[in-house]
Amino acid sequence: MIIGDLINILNAEILCGRKYLDREIKDFGACDLLSDILAYSKEDYALLTGLTSLQVVRTAEITGAIAIVFVRGKLPSPEAIGLAKSHHIPLLKTDELMFNSCRKITEELIKEKHNTK
Amino acid sequence: MKSHFSKEKLTLVNELIYEIKIKEAMSAEVIFFNEKATFREIQLTLKEKKISGVPILDKNSELVGIVSIDDIITAFDRGYIDEEITPYLTREVITVPQNFSVVYAIRLFEKYGVGRLPVTVSLKNKKVVGIITMSDILNALLLEVQTIAEKVKEKEAKDKLFSEKISKSVTRKPLQFEVRSDDFTNAGRVASITKKYFQNLGVNPEIVRRIAIVCYELEMNICIHSLGGSITVKMDNHQQVEIIARDKGPGIPDIDLALKPGFTTASEKIRALGFGAGMGLPNAKRCADKLKVESSLKSGTVLKAIIYLGEKNEVKKDN
Numbered sequence: 001m002i003i004g005d006l007i008n009i010l011n012a013e014i015l016c017g018r019k020y021l022d023r024e025i026k027d028f029g030a031c032d033l034l035s036d037i038l039a040y041s042k043e044d045y046a047l048l049t050g051l052t053s054l055q056v057v058r059t060a061e062i063t064g065a066i067a068i069v070f071v072r073g074k075l076p077s078p079e080a081i082g083l084a085k086s087h088h089i090p091l092l093k094t095d096e097l098m099f100n101s102c103r104k105i106t107e108e109l110i111k112e113k114h115n116t117k
Numbered sequence: 118m119k120s121h122f123s124k125e126k127l128t129l130v131n132e133l134i135y136e137i138k139i140k141e142a143m144s145a146e147v148i149f150f151n152e153k154a155t156f157r158e159i160q161l162t163l164k165e166k167k168i169s170g171v172p173i174l175d176k177n178s179e180l181v182g183i184v185s186i187d188d189i190i191t192a193f194d195r196g197y198i199d200e201e202i203t204p205y206l207t208r209e210v211i212t213v214p215q216n217f218s219v220v221y222a223i224r225l226f227e228k229y230g231v232g233r234l235p236v237t238v239s240l241k242n243k244k245v246v247g248i249i250t251m252s253d254i255l256n257a258l259l260l261e262v263q264t265i266a267e268k269v270k271e272k273e274a275k276d277k278l279f280s281e282k283i284s285k286s287v288t289r290k291p292l293q294f295e296v297r298s299d300d301f302t303n304a305g306r307v308a309s310i311t312k313k314y315f316q317n318l319g320v321n322p323e324i325v326r327r328i329a330i331v332c333y334e335l336e337m338n339i340c341i342h343s344l345g346g347s348i349t350v351k352m353d354n355h356q357q358v359e360i361i362a363r364d365k366g367p368g369i370p371d372i373d374l375a376l377k378p379g380f381t382t383a384s385e386k387i388r389a390l391g392f393g394a395g396m397g398l399p400n401a402k403r404c405a406d407k408l409k410v411e412s413s414l415k416s417g418t419v420l421k422a423i424i425y426l427g428e429k430n431e432v433k434k435d436n
Contacts, residue, residue, distance in 0.1 A: 035396035038330055039403070043322065051391045058305030059391075062312060062329045064322075079302070087309075 001025050001105075001112060003046065003067045003090055009108050010094040010101055012069060016081050017090025023066050030102050034059045041065065048101055052076040057083045057091075065089060071098045133261050134254075139222055140215035142257035143236045143247035149174045152181060152203045156192040159184050159202070172235045173206060178244045180235050182206035212237045215246055219254045226251055279319045280355065291351030296339040296362075301390065304340040307348050308333035314350075315358070320426060327404040328358055331422045334401040335362035341387050343367070343417065352426075357406075360422040368414035376402060376410070 004021035006012055014021070027045035031037045034055060037047065043064040049056055050072050057080045060068050066089065070076055073095040076084075084091045094101060149172045150159055159171055163186060170185035184202055192198045197205065212235045213222050222234055236247040292314060294307040312329035316322075332348065339346040339362060346364030353359055369375045376398050383393025402408045405422035412418040 032391065033394045033396075034391035035394035035400065038334065039396050039400040043326065049391075053301075053390050055301060055305060055390055055392070058309065059333070062305065062308045062326075062333045064326055 001109065003092075005108070006046065006067070006069060006092055006105070009104050010069065010092070010096050012092040012094040015070075015076070015091040015093055016085050017067070017088060020066070020088055020090050025066065028102075028105060029065075030098055032098075037063055048098060048105075050074060050098060052080060054080045054083060056080065057087070057089065060084075060089060061087045067092065069094060069101065071096060071101050129262070129265070130258060133258055134220045134223065135218050137219045137254075137257050137261060138215070139213055139217050139219055139236055139249055140247070142219050142253045143215070143249040144253055145247045147172065147235075147245060147248050149245070150184070150202075151175065152206070153201060155201055156184070156189055156198045156205075160189045160198070163189065168233075170233055172210075172245055172248065173202065174245055180210055180212060180237065180243055180245050182208055183210050183235065210235065212243065212245075213249065214239045219249070219257065222249050223251070223254065275319070282318050291349050293350075294336075294348045296336055296346055296348055296364075298340060298343055298345040300340060304337055305333060307336045307350075311350050311360075324424060324426060328360070328424050330404045331360055331401045331424065334397045334404075335360060335420055335422065337392060338362065338397055338420075339364050341383060341392060346417070356426055358424045358426065360405075360420075360424070362418075362420040362422075364417045366414075366417040368416070369410070369412040369418055370414065372410050372412055 001024070002021065003023050003025060007014065025044065025046045027042045028048065029037060029041045029045050030048040032050050034051070037059050041047070041063040044066050045064070046067040046069060047056075047060050047065045048069045048071055050070070052070060052074045054077060056068065056076070061083075068084065068089060069092045071094055073093065075093060076091060081091060096104065148162060148166055148168065152173060152175065154173070162171065163169065170183055172180055173182040173184060175181050182202075184206070188205070188207075189198070192200075192205070211225055211229055211231065213225060215236050215238060225234060226232065233248055233250045235245045236249050238244045238246055292311060294310075296307060297303070308329045311332045312325055315325045315328055332350065336348055339348070343364035344366050346362065349361045351359050374380050377395075378399040379395040381393050381395035387393040398410075401420075401422060404424075406425050407423040409421045410418065
């Protein structure tokens with residue numbers, strides 16, 4: 001799955017980083033605790049979160065996230081968007097709740113897996 | 118004949134003949150004839166293409182026989198060289214399925230003393246998709262060995278570049294940063310800069326990640342819990358990175374408790390930011406190869422984390 005696929009799956013809006021939407025997502029993380037992101041995330045993952053602070057982008061960058069999806073229709077601060085831009089991390093926003101976002105992505109991943117069999 | 122290669126030295130080739138599939142080595146351009154061909158036609162083609170045998174296929178591309186130079190000589194001898202091949206065809210033909218490894222073909226070459234084998238889609242589906250000879254296999258092997266050799270060379274060049282870069286940077290000063298208390302706008306910059314620094318040196322990405330996470334956790338700790346402090350990152354003789362976080366207080370009363378996952382003293386405000394899960398120090402400990410904490414309620418806390426640059430140290434599993 002590439003970052004751009006999330007637009008359709010989650011009916012998401014791109015806040016920045018249009019240029020990098022063709023990157024391949026290798027893993028997902030859904031977290032509202034930065035410490036958990038730091039402890040459990042893997043390289044080249046997409047982060048789903050309800051946090052919108054500057055620190056989310058920092059944490060994402062440090063742990064090697066390639067995209068951040070803000071769930072529940074939350075908008076990050078302009079500083080956060082600026083930081084994401086400078087680190088080439090696309091930011092997406094969806095009105096879906098966290099659980100539904102995860103469910104929709106999982107369904108798509110299962111479909112993908114099925115199709116490649 | 119005694120080979121001057123020892124058996125041990127040929128392990129790579131041994132492995133490769135098991136790994137390379139017949140379909141990767143075979144030639145897919147098959148010269149074939151149908152049952153209506155004459156021995157004469159086939160003889161001319163063999164001569165022209167410099168090959169020693171051709172498969173005979175029916176109209177469904179299924180194999181019905183093979184005509185080799187031996188068969189042509191026999192046809193000459195017995196005087197039916199201009200006749201159709203059908204009545205003289207050997208119907209029992211040995212084939213190899215394309216998905217088998219080439220070692221299977223080598224065994225058949227030895228067992229039946231043949232030099233070429235028609236390749237079929239699978240054991241059941243006898244449709245011919247190619248022809249394999251010993252020289253095809255040798256070619257594939259050599260190609261594979263060459264690819265491996267190139268990769269090894271590439272890696273050697275990369276390693277050399279890496280150690281050159283590292284030895285240059287050893288002479289550089291350690292990175293030093295001030296970290297202010299409660300400054301959440303700038304918190305994380307130390308980790309971010311440190312990450313870029315080691316990325317540029319060409320350090321293994323997984324190790325860079327661990328260095329960055331340790332930096333970030335220590336930096337956030339100073340920012341959240343202390344009165345301010347500093348972080349120093351230095352590389353010791355090419356082998357390890359040392360991250361030292363110093364703060365001006367107030368000190369950790371119980372270090373063991375602070376290292377316990379889930380233990381936190383963070384305020385509501387900090388938690389609202391997404392921190393304060395009590396995972397900071399335990400996570401730094403997990404990512405570092407060594408972590409030493411010294412704290413006094415008088416002079417503050419000094420945290421020293423060491424991460425080895427060698428590739429052997431994987432991230433420790435959660436305990």
